[in-house]
Amino acid sequence: MLLGGRLAQGLARAQRIDQQRETAIALQRAILGPDRLPPGFAARYEPATPPLEVGGDWYDTVPLPDGRIGIIVGDCVGRGLAAASVMGQLRSACRALLLQDHSPARTLAALDAFAAAIPGAVCTTVFCGVLDPATGVLRHSSAGHPPAVLARADGSTALLEGGRALPLAVRPGRPRPEATAVLPGRSTLLLYTDGLVERRREGLAEGIARAGRAVVAGAALPTADLPEHVTDLLRPAEGFEDDVAVLLYRQPAVLTLSFPARPQELPAARAALRAWLAECGVPAGAAREVSAAGAAALAESFADGAEAPPDPDRPDRPDRLDGDGPRSPDGTVRLTARATADRLRVTVTRAGAPRRWWSRPPCRRAETAAGARPEPAEAPAGPPVGALPGLPPGSFPAFRPLGSLAGGPGSRLFGRSR
Template sequence: MAATTPVTNEDRLRRIAQITDTTLAHLDVPDLLDELLDRVRALLDADTAAVLLLDPSSTYLVATAARGVEEEVRQGVRIPVGRGFAGRIAAERRPVIIDEVDHSNVLNPILREKDVRSLLGVPLVAEGGVMGVLHVGTLTPRRFTMDDADLLQTAADRIALVTRTRLSDLDRAAASALQRSLMPGALPRVTGIEFAARYIPGDAGGLGGDWYDVFSLPSGRLGVVIGDVVGRGLQAAVIMGRLRSALRAFALEEDDPAEVLERLDGNVQHFEENVMATVLYAIFEPSLERVSLSSAGHLPPIIAQPGERSALLNLPIDLPVGVSVGPPRRTTTIDLPDHGLLFLYTDGLVERRGSPLDTGLDALCEVVRAEDAEAVCGGVLHRMIGATPVNDDVAMLVAHRLGTPSVVPLSIVVPAVTRTLSDVRSSVRRWLAAAGASPEDAADILVATGEACSNVVEHAYGPAGGTLVVQMELEGATVVGTVRDNGRWRPARGQERGRGTALIRQCSDDMDVTAGPGGTTVTFRRHLTGSSR
């Protein structure tokens, strides 16, 4: 090491003050840390300097910046907390001095390969917690003193503060970008119902894990979700993204909201450590007349109907996901009349420090009305937030059922197996009721649909299976039904087989069958002679 001029304490204090001066404001985190380490090396007349930051699990220190031992960063050195030189500093939260480096006191082989002889390290502490380690070393033996340690700790405190601030800014930006990418860009447009939603970040800084979602299901139903992951920042947003994807996957396999949340809970408890979230999941029937809901620790939605005061839905609240095993989850099914409205929200909308939760809930019930969904969102934000800062994030989702002049077309995609036929029949029956079909018309159309579906299950596919598509549309007062597959039909077996087509013809006004290599489509029409429409 080159000879240096002795440095006075006044010089050192001046250099410390310069470690995080405003000239570094334009640098990103890696360049910022490199520049800071150069200044630290000069401050302590050292040959090497390195910063290791805790990973998200807080179990490893990861080499993030290094001068003189750049290989640490290039090779992604990871040191377990509590082991080796750096791990010991993080675990004990105090300076550590090593006069002579050897295998017994240094875990990182790079330090030995670079022939680092002496080391001094201190914890990087910000907001009361250890976020990493700063250490310096020399290529010749040196006895670092406690004055050196105090000096390095002062520098480390400044570095920790500026690094935490810069990383927090990056986390907020990343969390914001992630959250925007995961929130529905445009809510589905479904005949007969309108949706509106809002997300407002809290003033406490950083984004949280609040989210909402609306998606169509193969059965023709609609899935509606609102949830809140405990925590803030990028980690909460990442967890939110995983929960959103998992819930969507389970929703494709389960028709009961309680079962979907039960599976989501199992997923969280198995794969996510120390994660808890409240979630409310609702399924709208194809007719939109009925809604089934289940709540995992989430506040109950508000239901509004024309001419009535809005009220909290009488919905049992089960344990949040991520909590230890509790009683079975429950599903509640309600009727949603024409022009009825469901208002879903997260707790940031109604919770205020120093004010009872019931006060916020009562105020929310006062402002929610069975009217235009966008107007409801605007009115709620004006009344509940206004110019008052809110500490927590706010998410809200409004579902307003409309009095529609036409019936929503029904589209169902299910596995072509016997067990799904009862679900198809139930969905078609509800759709026919919404279409105003008389009991006699509905009975004939259900027979025609059932026979066409049964033929697909029996003849269209082999052991590999396939899908069954059922569609219903109303053209004037005529129901147009379509049953489609993409298989290759097997010949009918037995003397009683093959009569399904005749039954479909008897129950409809006309029928058409189109068959080819890409599958078979059966289309039938039935005029609703007893239509109430």
């Protein structure tokens, strides 16, 4: 009886410890960052002080009422539970301030005063940005945080070094600068804390350059797998000495065409798709494959039994405009193409007809077309353009500019129509 009672007490204590541990883990995860990220985002967090699952670093995404997304990555001084308690307060305050005022610079200026009143919050570094996914425009401000890395589709990288100022609470009450960057289609944005790139006896610039190369090396990976790939490549043999937070975003390139369902429209649609693929820097082999698949889907969306003009990408087999149901002669066809660093997808729709789509898996980096033109990482968007090169103005009035892709005047990427 005595032994049974002691065993029962031991089991009860073990159950209480497990419950306390689960509660502590749930609370830690609650203050770290959101469980669900917006489309195109992925994150990874590694604390430097086990068994804690949080430390002084954090990341956050804040959906704003106008469709834009707030992006925050921060790093408090120190490690362990003390730094985690400071981090939780700053994360909540920064999120609330950004929801109230969508300016990254004013958000950090207000967070300065808040941090000055919290013991242990002085010298916290924060990157705060507001991203418009539809255009790729990113407004950002940095309180002493390491610069974000932008990896382009052609394999080149750039640092977002604008809008930088002192860490939090060092000189509160001063206005903070703000910068604007345009993320080109099929690019990847890397935000991180210094634990990812700092090494003993090595300059910080070397670690940041290594992080950029890791993002480029993972271009063919799905977005969800990229943060783990980056941290694994940069992990020292003895492990990270500081907390590490990584937040990644892939900017899609999007093309939308809307035009009457008439066979004579097909050549212009093919030309528009090919020009857009070239502007995106899609490898030539993949571009031909996508163009042929898109032309075939378009052909099947036109009127029954009509003959389509020959496809220059597939001269061996002219397309037939085979129908799959009754259609009105004045119908409208809509083609949407979406490209990220790891996938291409083409969708063709028509009212009253089945939806057709085609998707291609990642391309190898070695297939990237030579001579791709890099653009400045931080540059204001150029003037809108009415039509793609080689097409008469007004050919596809549903186009909307998505953001500068090649930096030169008139070189534009087209995005969703609203």
